[in-house]
Amino acid sequence: MAYIELKNTTLDLPIYDVQGRSLKKQVMRMGRRNAIAEGNDGVLVVRALDSVDLRFESGDRIGLIGHNGAGKSTLLRTMAGIYTPTFGTVESDGKIVPLLDISLGMDENSTGLQNIRLRGLLLGMTDAEIRNKQQSIAEFCELGDYLDLPIRTYSSGMRVRLGFAISTAVDAEILLLDEVMGVGDASFMHKAEERLADLHSRAEIVVLAMHSNSEIRKVCNKALWMERGRVRAFGPTEEVVSEYEAQV
Amino acid sequence: MYNFALSDLKQSIASWRLWTLLGWLEVRQRYARSRVGPFWLTISTGVMIGSIGVVYGTLFGQKMSDYLPYLAVSLVLWTAFSATVLEGSTAYISSGHYIRQAATPKLIYMLQVVWRNVIILGHNFVIVVLLLAVFGVKSWETLPIFIPALLLYMANALWIAMVAGLLSARFRDLPQIVAALMQIAFYVTPIIYRPNSLTRFSFIVEFNPLAHLIELVRAPLVGELPSATTWLVCGGLAAVGWIFALALTGRFLKRIPYWV
Numbered sequence A: 001m002a003y004i005e006l007k008n009t010t011l012d013l014p015i016y017d018v019q020g021r022s023l024k025k026q027v028m029r030m031g032r033r034n035a036i037a038e039g040n041d042g043v044l045v046v047r048a049l050d051s052v053d054l055r056f057e058s059g060d061r062i063g064l065i066g067h068n069g070a071g072k073s074t075l076l077r078t079m080a081g082i083y084t085p086t087f088g089t090v091e092s093d094g095k096i097v098p099l100l101d102i103s104l105g106m107d108e109n110s111t112g113l114q115n116i117r118l119r120g121l122l123l124g125m126t127d128a129e130i131r132n133k134q135q136s137i138a139e140f141c142e143l144g145d146y147l148d149l150p151i152r153t154y155s156s157g158m159r160v161r162l163g164f165a166i167s168t169a170v171d172a173e174i175l176l177l178d179e180v181m182g183v184g185d186a187s188f189m190h191k192a193e194e195r196l197a198d199l200h201s202r203a204e205i206v207v208l209a210m211h212s213n214s215e216i217r218k219v220c221n222k223a224l225w226m227e228r229g230r231v232r233a234f235g236p237t238e239e240v241v242s243e244y245e246a247q248v
Numbered sequence B: 001m002y003n004f005a006l007s008d009l010k011q012s013i014a015s016w017r018l019w020t021l022l023g024w025l026e027v028r029q030r031y032a033r034s035r036v037g038p039f040w041l042t043i044s045t046g047v048m049i050g051s052i053g054v055v056y057g058t059l060f061g062q063k064m065s066d067y068l069p070y071l072a073v074s075l076v077l078w079t080a081f082s083a084t085v086l087e088g089s090t091a092y093i094s095s096g097h098y099i100r101q102a103a104t105p106k107l108i109y110m111l112q113v114v115w116r117n118v119i120i121l122g123h124n125f126v127i128v129v130l131l132l133a134v135f136g137v138k139s140w141e142t143l144p145i146f147i148p149a150l151l152l153y154m155a156n157a158l159w160i161a162m163v164a165g166l167l168s169a170r171f172r173d174l175p176q177i178v179a180a181l182m183q184i185a186f187y188v189t190p191i192i193y194r195p196n197s198l199t200r201f202s203f204i205v206e207f208n209p210l211a212h213l214i215e216l217v218r219a220p221l222v223g224e225l226p227s228a229t230t231w232l233v234c235g236g237l238a239a240v241g242w243i244f245a246l247a248l249t250g251r252f253l254k255r256i257p258y259w260v
Helices: A020-030 A072-080 A112-122 A127-141 A144-148 A156-167 A186-202 A213-219 A237-247 B002-014 B016-030 B039-059 B064-089 B096-101 B108-135 B143-170 B174-188 B202-206 B209-222 B228-259
Strands: A003-015 A035-038 A044-057 A061-065 A087-093 A096-099 A174-178 A205-209 A222-227 A230-236
Touching: A003 A072, A044 A072, A044 A205, A044 A230, A061 A072, A061 A213, A061 A237, A072 A087, A072 A096, A072 A174, A072 A205, A112 A127, A112 A144, A112 A156, A112 B016, A127 A144, A127 A156, A156 A186, A205 A213, A213 A237, A222 A237, A230 A237, B002 B016, B002 B108, B002 B228, B016 B108, B039 B064, B039 B108, B064 B108, B064 B143, B064 B174, B064 B209, B096 B228, B108 B143, B143 B174, B143 B209, B143 B228, B202 B209, B209 B228
Parallel strands: A061 A205, A061 A222, A096 A174, A174 A205
Antiparallel strands: A003 A044, A003 A087, A035 A044, A222 A230
């Protein structure tokens, strides 16, 4: 059984590329809701996650909601193992695949087919898996002979289709998605929704960060409301989302 | 500490398909749409060796048939070493978008740099082969020794790249310092001149580990055997360097996504 568990997870993000003082002032002025402090070596530190305790089990479809900068993406990256928590632990069982940036690892001068391989390898697929899926990816993105052209010749819509098709071909037990909606034209949009539904059904746990509450109501059975790096509420979708909407 | 680094290294090697592909793509990207492609490397290195060879060969009063192969071997191999270190020092930084989006092992970005430079070395090596064909191979017996020598040589380049890359990700002034150091290293290492021509300052060569490193890979190709001291220095350097690099990597591996 796949699961992912965060125990008292706290994550401090150091920010190196800015002058401590000036940014601090600026951020205070903007009144953003992050906990910003200066570390002991003068580096700015943002507490992106603050004592988060969570456990997701097989069958969970979790919608992440919250303001910009509430820690949704950081939470996904922590669960994906990209960020290691400063305190606390992240435990999991099952193959985790994060789909955070749909156009990651696309090489301009490579053909569509070569990009399928590159992106596939980055997502942790084996060569055999990629070969098996190549046909279905090609069919889904409807790019036909364009797949033999370098993707620098593609329109932005075609790129998104290709990226989406490759990313959603992945087999994951735990799937982490960050705002992947909004792809291509209307007809493709419909196909994309079906494809996403299919992707969800193959995974045991799906965590998705989204700003569309209606979409979350449709897809998820649980919702997680993040605020300033803390869990504000976690429970059945309807409860949490309506509470969130009432607050906004 | 070591466990983190070793398991990362193991996973990195296991995903060789990814880093060989990434390394190759980068070479191709640099020469995209040019007709000769990566062989521009061969051409530009060839021109450089030709011009330096004629000028310095005359300045040093060397016999061209000896000096040109010597220079070609030294320059081509030094380029592989210094480019690995230089690009290694920016490897994590320039792969930042991958590191922040996917939980891949981290050392693949180092192996990618090494692989890319091995490909480039392969292209540049055409010149060495050509010059050896024209001026004749001094000794066939010493040639096979080049293979283990090259492995040891690149192993040394890799650990230096690992250390430089890790520290550079945190301290962004370091890539500039590394570049400056490599420039100095080029002058104090017998690459375009012979070790024994530094008569009064022979200590520069004797106490310079880089001189031993370049000697290790150059000697077999110009018909000599690397001395026992050279093997010892290079082997020792690799052993100590790798232990240090792995310890450092193990300690800071988890911090890399925060730094890039």
